[in-house]
Amino acid sequence: MALFGKKSSDSSKSVAVPKAFTIQIDPSKFNLATKPSGPVHEQLETLKQKLTKLSSNVENNLMLVIRASTKKDKALASSAFEFDERYIQKGKFEVEYLTLAYLNFQQLDEADRKTVAHARMILKELERIAQFCLNIADKTEYIQLANIQVLHKDEYDLKLMGDDTAEMIKKAVEAFVSGNSKHATETLDMMKKIDDLYQKAVAKLKAEVNDSNIINSTGILSVVEHVHTCAEISCAIARHFC
Numbered sequence: 001m002a003l004f005g006k007k008s009s010d011s012s013k014s015v016a017v018p019k020a021f022t023i024q025i026d027p028s029k030f031n032l033a034t035k036p037s038g039p040v041h042e043q044l045e046t047l048k049q050k051l052t053k054l055s056s057n058v059e060n061n062l063m064l065v066i067r068a069s070t071k072k073d074k075a076l077a078s079s080a081f082e083f084d085e086r087y088i089q090k091g092k093f094e095v096e097y098l099t100l101a102y103l104n105f106q107q108l109d110e111a112d113r114k115t116v117a118h119a120r121m122i123l124k125e126l127e128r129i130a131q132f133c134l135n136i137a138d139k140t141e142y143i144q145l146a147n148i149q150v151l152h153k154d155e156y157d158l159k160l161m162g163d164d165t166a167e168m169i170k171k172a173v174e175a176f177v178s179g180n181s182k183h184a185t186e187t188l189d190m191m192k193k194i195d196d197l198y199q200k201a202v203a204k205l206k207a208e209v210n211d212s213n214i215i216n217s218t219g220i221l222s223v224v225e226h227v228h229t230c231a232e233i234s235c236a237i238a239r240h241f242c
Helices: 008-013 040-070 074-105 110-142 158-178 181-208 214-241
Strands: none
Touching: 040 074, 040 110, 040 158, 040 214, 074 110, 110 158, 110 214, 158 181, 158 214, 181 214
């Protein structure tokens, strides 16, 4: 008599493999070695290129999910999860392997170690932004903006906030990649506009909320908060390179 259910060997056969375990990527193609095969600066340049590509994909998904949520486009929101799985997850996987290997298994000098440490810091911040993007996509089904029919506008300037935040992320990462502090300073300067848009949106939501629309208003506020936080994260990156 089976008092405790199926044996562990039986139950394991019925468990579906989560999608998170099925990223199609082969670490053997990363050309990792305890000693760089060429000049260290070429190795680090490759790392910077991969980080830039990851950043670009995160920026694109941020703009995509904002459009999905403001236009109540469920199909577009769903595509954000597919894009994350196909491109962003792969990029994070690769940059993580490179930064960990270079920091821990190669004898880099202090300056090069600092470069890799910065890349790893940026990776972690981009991971946070990528997750906020998916959180925004999750809200699509539950919020309704009044001006959904207007292609490039919404009453809370979410699209404008999103476009500017994506540009801030780009500039912050570029400050690291290029070594040009101007991009970092520009990122911080752009935050003033984001703060103004954020305060305006929050004030409008508070002025309009009532018991009949509080669920919808809370969902919109969540999206506003997420975008604002993504902008703050870009500033956190930028401050390292001012």
